[in-house]
Amino acid sequence: MAKVVLDFEKPVIELEQKIEEMRKLSDNLDIADEITTLEKKVGQLRENIFLNLTRWQKVQLARHPERPYTLDYIAMMTTGFIELHGDRTFGDDKSIVGGFAKLDDQAVMVIGHQKGRDTKSNLYRNFGMPQPEGYRKALRLMHLAAKFKKPVITLLDTPGAYPGIEAEERGQAESIARNLREMSCLPVPIIVVVIGEGASGGALGIGVGDRILMLENTWYSVIAPESCSSILWRSWEYKEQAAEALRLTANDLLEQKIIDRIVSEPPGGAHRNPQQAAAVLKDILLEELRPLLKMKTDKLIEQRIEKFSAMGEWNE
Amino acid sequence: MAWFRRSKENISSDSQKKDTPEGLWTKCESCGEIVHKKVLAQNLWVCAKCNFHFRIGSKEYFSIVLDEGSFKEMDRKMTSKDPLNFVDTKRYKDRIKDTMKKSGLNDAVRCGTGKIKKREVVVACMDFAFVGGSMGSVVGEKISRAIDKAWKTKTPLIIISSSGGARMMEAAYSLMQMAKTSAKLARLSGAGIPYISVMTDPTSGGVTASFAMLGDFHIAEPGALIGFAGPRVIKQTIGKDLPAGFQRAEFVQERGFIDLIVDRKDMKETLSKLLEMIS
Ligand SMILES: [Zn+2]
Numbered sequence: 001m002a003k004v005v006l007d008f009e010k011p012v013i014e015l016e017q018k019i020e021e022m023r024k025l026s027d028n029l030d031i032a033d034e035i036t037t038l039e040k041k042v043g044q045l046r047e048n049i050f051l052n053l054t055r056w057q058k059v060q061l062a063r064h065p066e067r068p069y070t071l072d073y074i075a076m077m078t079t080g081f082i083e084l085h086g087d088r089t090f091g092d093d094k095s096i097v098g099g100f101a102k103l104d105d106q107a108v109m110v111i112g113h114q115k116g117r118d119t120k121s122n123l124y125r126n127f128g129m130p131q132p133e134g135y136r137k138a139l140r141l142m143h144l145a146a147k148f149k150k151p152v153i154t155l156l157d158t159p160g161a162y163p164g165i166e167a168e169e170r171g172q173a174e175s176i177a178r179n180l181r182e183m184s185c186l187p188v189p190i191i192v193v194v195i196g197e198g199a200s201g202g203a204l205g206i207g208v209g210d211r212i213l214m215l216e217n218t219w220y221s222v223i224a225p226e227s228c229s230s231i232l233w234r235s236w237e238y239k240e241q242a243a244e245a246l247r248l249t250a251n252d253l254l255e256q257k258i259i260d261r262i263v264s265e266p267p268g269g270a271h272r273n274p275q276q277a278a279a280v281l282k283d284i285l286l287e288e289l290r291p292l293l294k295m296k297t298d299k300l301i302e303q304r305i306e307k308f309s310a311m312g313e314w315n316e
Numbered sequence: 317m318a319w320f321r322r323s324k325e326n327i328s329s330d331s332q333k334k335d336t337p338e339g340l341w342t343k344c345e346s347c348g349e350i351v352h353k354k355v356l357a358q359n360l361w362v363c364a365k366c367n368f369h370f371r372i373g374s375k376e377y378f379s380i381v382l383d384e385g386s387f388k389e390m391d392r393k394m395t396s397k398d399p400l401n402f403v404d405t406k407r408y409k410d411r412i413k414d415t416m417k418k419s420g421l422n423d424a425v426r427c428g429t430g431k432i433k434k435r436e437v438v439v440a441c442m443d444f445a446f447v448g449g450s451m452g453s454v455v456g457e458k459i460s461r462a463i464d465k466a467w468k469t470k471t472p473l474i475i476i477s478s479s480g481g482a483r484m485m486e487a488a489y490s491l492m493q494m495a496k497t498s499a500k501l502a503r504l505s506g507a508g509i510p511y512i513s514v515m516t517d518p519t520s521g522g523v524t525a526s527f528a529m530l531g532d533f534h535i536a537e538p539g540a541l542i543g544f545a546g547p548r549v550i551k552q553t554i555g556k557d558l559p560a561g562f563q564r565a566e567f568v569q570e571r572g573f574i575d576l577i578v579d580r581k582d583m584k585e586t587l588s589k590l591l592e593m594i595s
């Protein structure tokens with residue numbers, strides 16, 4: 001496996017490799033005690049590192065190329081996924097995927113941004129950066145969900161809506177705006193989960209819902225730290241400061257009352273144990289869906305509008 | 317065409333100062349014509365020679381489209397809070413304080429009720445002079461309340477936009493104002509109350525991707541820049557020059573996103589006729 005190791009992951013991963021080597025030797029040598037001690041040590045080390053991650057380090061984790069993406073979560077959490085394609089107007093945007101699937105016995109519409117793993121698949125997925133047809137496909141699928149009274153789950157993971165000529169020509173702004181309005185009054189429950197990067201309007205374009213969750217090592221804000229740095233500091237060098245200033249982690253957004261819940265990740269992050277990350281998320285989704293499915297539609301919509309209406313801080 | 321030459325002839329503030337003895341004169345950004353400020357105001361801040369529409373604020377816009385003395389401002393005292401203690405090269409708190417002093421405004425939008433040819437409307441107008449007309453919590457909340465007012469009193473709503481997008485210094489709070497204003501508009505639309513979105517130069521980013529693009533009617537001023545991503549970002553991403561007129565009102569109308577491009581001098585009449593037609 002081609003491993004990508006972030007700087008701050010190194011000490012943990014080196015120690016883990018050492019334990020692995022010792023295990024191989026342990027057939028011949030009696031070093032079980034030593035291994036146990038080291039395992040304890042690695043656990044403590046990991047905890048220390050991960051408890052004290054800077055915001056910029058969390059951004060790096062959120063972008064970790066081995067993190068599970070939307071299609072991985074769909075494969076691990078659901079059964080019978082039927083992917084649906086196209087916006088019926090222009091084309092099929094590969095950076096947003098979606099379709100019906102079963103979460104245990106519950107049929108749901110799952111929609112999410114999709115990144116690629118290597119150059120080829122990243123080009124195919126446009127690095128998870130949607131164009132208007134992506135948002136319009138998502139909206140079409142949400143209307144289908146509403147028609148057949150199935151709840152919607154959206155998974156957010158994008159570095160932003162694609163800033164290109166054609167995207168503008170086809171109405172990038174209009175497509176996002178329309179989704180915000182339509183999602184706010186969709187007559188079925190919507191649960192939104194930030195699984196990686198939640199960059200600006202490109203993320204929010206499929207991000208209006210009744211419950212907003214964030215995985216532990218993700219970020220969600222109005223702009224990426226690098227872009228913020230380049231605009232406010234007029235240099236790309238201040239991304240760490242920008243990340244701190246933007247207060248963009250799951251903890252930050254929970255404090256700001258913008259999200260409802262943090263989904264904990266396996267030790268070391270979702271990429272260290274995708275199966276476990278997906279299992280935890282699946283349980284939480286089922287738990288969150290239950291009360292929403294019992295609500296009357298009018299109340300559901302009213303509550304959703306009120307939820308977003310309450311966001312913000314001002315003096316008067 | 318006005319927008320075409322503008323970028324090339326962008327004049328520095330230095331030369332502008334030289335060209336404006338005693339501050340009475342100003343230079344048209346587009347054709348370079350030197351105009352007396354009083355004459356310019358009489359012409360609704362539009363260049364008489366080339367029809368370039370100068371950027372103006374809410375005060376000027378209200379005077380153009382509303383019946384004299386009819387404007388009653390709502391939520392005038394609302395101000396930004398700096399919920400994140402945001403500091404870049406300057407503290408957000410200081411930025412707000414300084415901008416308030418300099419502009420005489422409390423934030424980047426003013427809202428209220430008024431009359432257009434005796435017809436009652438709820439109106440909001442953004443001020444680009446206030447942190448680039450950026451939308452933070454105050455703009456989002458004031459726009460939301462204006463929508464609520466239109467909804468509760470069954471009064472047509474007009475929002476005149478001029479904005480660089482969401483306000484970075486309020487981070488996720490700013491982002492969520494897009495969802496908030498759009499959600500309120502869903503409710504307004506459901507109640508069958510008309511909403512006219514007027515886009516002036518520039519209308520971009522999170523403002524375009526929320527309430528500005530959700531009108532029943534989209535009106536733009538000639539030459540106004542209207543888009544999601546900024547031209548510089550797009551140019552950087554694709555590594556190519558942008559086509560002439562890209563993201564200008566005329567271009568955006570050709571792509572199907574603007575109903576009408578209306579000269580400032582005809583704006584009041586157009587709004588009035590539209591409202592009359594659907595009332
Ligand atoms: Zn001129």
